[in-house]
Amino acid sequence: MSTFVVVGGDAAGMSAASKAKRENPDLDVVVFEQGEWVSYGACGLPYYIKGEIQSLEDLVSVTPEQFREEREIDLRTGHEVVDIDPDQQTVIAQHEAGEVVQPYDHLLIATGAATVTPPIGGFDKEGVYTLGSMSDGKDLREYVARSREDQDLQQPDRGPACQFLETCSGPVGIVGGGYIGVEMAEALAANDFEVHLFQRGDRILTSFSEATSEAVLDHLDEQDVAVYLNAEVTSFDGDNAVEAVVTNEDHVPVEMVLVGTGVRPRTALAEDAGVELGPTGAIATDSYRETNLPSVYAAGDCAETQHVVTGEPVYIPLALTANRHGRAIGQTVTGERTEGGGVAGTAAVKAFDVEAARTGILNHETAQAAGFDPLTETIDANSRAGYYPEGGTVRVTLTIDRPSGRVLGGSLVSEYGEGAVHRSHALVGAVTEGVSVEDFANYDLAYAPPFNTTWDPVLTAAKVVERRR
Amino acid sequence: MSTFVVVGGDAAGMSAASKAKRENPDLDVVVFEQGEWVSYGACGLPYYIKGEIQSLEDLVSVTPEQFREEREIDLRTGHEVVDIDPDQQTVIAQHEAGEVVQPYDHLLIATGAATVTPPIGGFDKEGVYTLGSMSDGKDLREYVARSREDQDLQQPDRGPACQFLETCSGPVGIVGGGYIGVEMAEALAANDFEVHLFQRGDRILTSFSEATSEAVLDHLDEQDVAVYLNAEVTSFDGDNAVEAVVTNEDHVPVEMVLVGTGVRPRTALAEDAGVELGPTGAIATDSYRETNLPSVYAAGDCAETQHVVTGEPVYIPLALTANRHGRAIGQTVTGERTEGGGVAGTAAVKAFDVEAARTGILNHETAQAAGFDPLTETIDANSRAGYYPEGGTVRVTLTIDRPSGRVLGGSLVSEYGEGAVHRSHALVGAVTEGVSVEDFANYDLAYAPPFNTTWDPVLTAAKVVERRR
Numbered sequence: 001m002s003t004f005v006v007v008g009g010d011a012a013g014m015s016a017a018s019k020a021k022r023e024n025p026d027l028d029v030v031v032f033e034q035g036e037w038v039s040y041g042a043c044g045l046p047y048y049i050k051g052e053i054q055s056l057e058d059l060v061s062v063t064p065e066q067f068r069e070e071r072e073i074d075l076r077t078g079h080e081v082v083d084i085d086p087d088q089q090t091v092i093a094q095h096e097a098g099e100v101v102q103p104y105d106h107l108l109i110a111t112g113a114a115t116v117t118p119p120i121g122g123f124d125k126e127g128v129y130t131l132g133s134m135s136d137g138k139d140l141r142e143y144v145a146r147s148r149e150d151q152d153l154q155q156p157d158r159g160p161a162c163q164f165l166e167t168c169s170g171p172v173g174i175v176g177g178g179y180i181g182v183e184m185a186e187a188l189a190a191n192d193f194e195v196h197l198f199q200r201g202d203r204i205l206t207s208f209s210e211a212t213s214e215a216v217l218d219h220l221d222e223q224d225v226a227v228y229l230n231a232e233v234t235s236f237d238g239d240n241a242v243e244a245v246v247t248n249e250d251h252v253p254v255e256m257v258l259v260g261t262g263v264r265p266r267t268a269l270a271e272d273a274g275v276e277l278g279p280t281g282a283i284a285t286d287s288y289r290e291t292n293l294p295s296v297y298a299a300g301d302c303a304e305t306q307h308v309v310t311g312e313p314v315y316i317p318l319a320l321t322a323n324r325h326g327r328a329i330g331q332t333v334t335g336e337r338t339e340g341g342g343v344a345g346t347a348a349v350k351a352f353d354v355e356a357a358r359t360g361i362l363n364h365e366t367a368q369a370a371g372f373d374p375l376t377e378t379i380d381a382n383s384r385a386g387y388y389p390e391g392g393t394v395r396v397t398l399t400i401d402r403p404s405g406r407v408l409g410g411s412l413v414s415e416y417g418e419g420a421v422h423r424s425h426a427l428v429g430a431v432t433e434g435v436s437v438e439d440f441a442n443y444d445l446a447y448a449p450p451f452n453t454t455w456d457p458v459l460t461a462a463k464v465v466e467r468r469r
Numbered sequence: 470m471s472t473f474v475v476v477g478g479d480a481a482g483m484s485a486a487s488k489a490k491r492e493n494p495d496l497d498v499v500v501f502e503q504g505e506w507v508s509y510g511a512c513g514l515p516y517y518i519k520g521e522i523q524s525l526e527d528l529v530s531v532t533p534e535q536f537r538e539e540r541e542i543d544l545r546t547g548h549e550v551v552d553i554d555p556d557q558q559t560v561i562a563q564h565e566a567g568e569v570v571q572p573y574d575h576l577l578i579a580t581g582a583a584t585v586t587p588p589i590g591g592f593d594k595e596g597v598y599t600l601g602s603m604s605d606g607k608d609l610r611e612y613v614a615r616s617r618e619d620q621d622l623q624q625p626d627r628g629p630a631c632q633f634l635e636t637c638s639g640p641v642g643i644v645g646g647g648y649i650g651v652e653m654a655e656a657l658a659a660n661d662f663e664v665h666l667f668q669r670g671d672r673i674l675t676s677f678s679e680a681t682s683e684a685v686l687d688h689l690d691e692q693d694v695a696v697y698l699n700a701e702v703t704s705f706d707g708d709n710a711v712e713a714v715v716t717n718e719d720h721v722p723v724e725m726v727l728v729g730t731g732v733r734p735r736t737a738l739a740e741d742a743g744v745e746l747g748p749t750g751a752i753a754t755d756s757y758r759e760t761n762l763p764s765v766y767a768a769g770d771c772a773e774t775q776h777v778v779t780g781e782p783v784y785i786p787l788a789l790t791a792n793r794h795g796r797a798i799g800q801t802v803t804g805e806r807t808e809g810g811g812v813a814g815t816a817a818v819k820a821f822d823v824e825a826a827r828t829g830i831l832n833h834e835t836a837q838a839a840g841f842d843p844l845t846e847t848i849d850a851n852s853r854a855g856y857y858p859e860g861g862t863v864r865v866t867l868t869i870d871r872p873s874g875r876v877l878g879g880s881l882v883s884e885y886g887e888g889a890v891h892r893s894h895a896l897v898g899a900v901t902e903g904v905s906v907e908d909f910a911n912y913d914l915a916y917a918p919p920f921n922t923t924w925d926p927v928l929t930a931a932k933v934v935e936r937r938r
Contacts, residue, residue, distance in 0.1 A: 359913070446826040
């Protein structure tokens, strides 16, 4: 009987384990997870902290018991894999009561990513948080709950964002203007905190188009989030607890700070076993997610993947890719060799009352490095028929390759509910299939007055950029 | 100097005229429109009748004055073209004050469609309406307004749908369960009419999947619309005014009836000139929308087009196609020969608090006739992350070709605002590009908890149908 061992029990690991067991019930599937949580929706943590989700358990899609009893997966939580021996085809896992040596026929390394700890003085002070795990989420929720209790007692008025509010906590700082930073700004402001967001570069959401970044920035401003661009955070001031964020230009008093400056792949275990990393610093794999070691796979936030436009390796750790690649590996190890597909770098974010999505290649230097001659246009269009009583504006950025007309990437932003994110689905196909903007502009997309204009905004954008070629 | 003559001043005609003039300002562009309205959003009429749009003028995207003054198009409203002489390259138009003979170098026939008048006795009675023009819309709005005035005076309780309402008018009948029927059911019910909808076949919205039809039917039922399936309407009873809809099974008292049983292309003028029709009964064109007569084009609701999946001629008269083909013709006649693309048969509809979209080929007989071996699956999935506080259900139907896996078509339905329509954008690309369901399931679609599950419902549907192959 064959054994499939998985290291790491989140999206990639549990998708692979479930798929493999489903395809071949005779396969022994063993999963080692060092923590207690498996298969959890980390993307939901900001909404848990915000208070819209009542329990951490709600973020768990399948419980450990369900994996064990219903799916018959030998899931061992509290087990840290400390060594892989590819010659013997064994892993060594440590747990409370000792150590176990587990042989494998196929191995999946799905060790995930760790939050980046930037070189900021005072990082270890009380009141400095990151958001990389369920327990981080728990800590932040508890902080919010404590603060709300305090403010209910005191009702202070501590800053400009609070002047129209009955109660206001904080001020609090967020370092980093990516997804986590923006989502946490919403979560904290919804709890009446005065929010200060520090971003190193000259715009937030840097993977989106400049026009999208600008629209979200304007909206954060409307929501009384103080955004500091070009802010190099040098230290967190205070005695035991953080009392201020110090940047190259400012000294901003805060009672708490969340650092969300990205993640790096957890690769130490793999490297020690002789698994090669790729140019991005994440584990290198082929299109079947197999590493340089035979029968050793890697997927999820510890691995790199290939971009559908350039074919080049990229490190874009997101939930769908982890699920998809895990599932493909589950099929492969049970006999049906399956590619899980590349990534288009698609991402979506909600920020208060706006939504945004991006896909493909928007950055001109990246496009040029891949041999394209990029051209970018941005349009603003009605999200629904102009005469329809509801509606707003969708801003669409398209980047194409000028000579061929190929759609390289797109970025959209609209009011929440006006469809920027779901409309991006149209662009993912175009980017993935290498469709020209001319052909794309002729797509027979759905139209009715409550949903769009006759030419959906993505088609209008295509017409405009096509005319500029 | 060259002259481009357009017959018909709605979507196809005005798009062609505008594009041609924009590309070549030296071109003489003459448009003959027999009515007074041009470039109007007929798709908005149900919302005007509902009362959500205050004025008919709001449906007009560009006024006749703007076409004349800003776009320098020689637009002649109140001019009916009665003859085309392709040998002389002239058209004859009649107007109040006489007749004009207009030479052309390029001619576009964009005469649109007329509402079908089914063989129902008593069709000419007072209170029987169709909805094919702006003046039809005006008449219906006036009817609604009169009834509301009456009910404000009387406050009668006339039927089951009214029992929980303060006031109720009607009852009214709708013949036909297509877009118009469903949208008008919403418009009339919103005005407190008791609505009876008669559908000849065994389901409404027959171009959508059975699962979509069923969901919308259930919703109409929740909204107290009485739907009569398999109802063959034989006559409208009454003296001068309609008093009842008579079917093979029922005799339903009504005060008004709207007949929305489809449209047929207006082809008489073209036929008289020797323009050939295609197998669908609409004007045949090549991929440049040129007819059998040189320099004579046809587009919009009078013309057939090619289906992107089968390549076969189809008659699917919808607004985007008219706009797109008009625009392409405008480019072609100014020197840049341009194909406007085929159609995927994409359509969207809002029905009270649900939304639905469809694209491609869903009908198994149609698929088989085109050489495919169709397989259809339907799934219900959460529209957002299960733990996210908002959200509903998206029902997705996918039809694929079993041997190749090619995505042939899809149909979606969800609560209004839960994204069935915009999500269909993903399927249009797959259908148009001939993508296999296996590749489609690997698309890197946008994900974040406020917008979908990690696997968007369209991807989940793809996984499910792929597994069934």
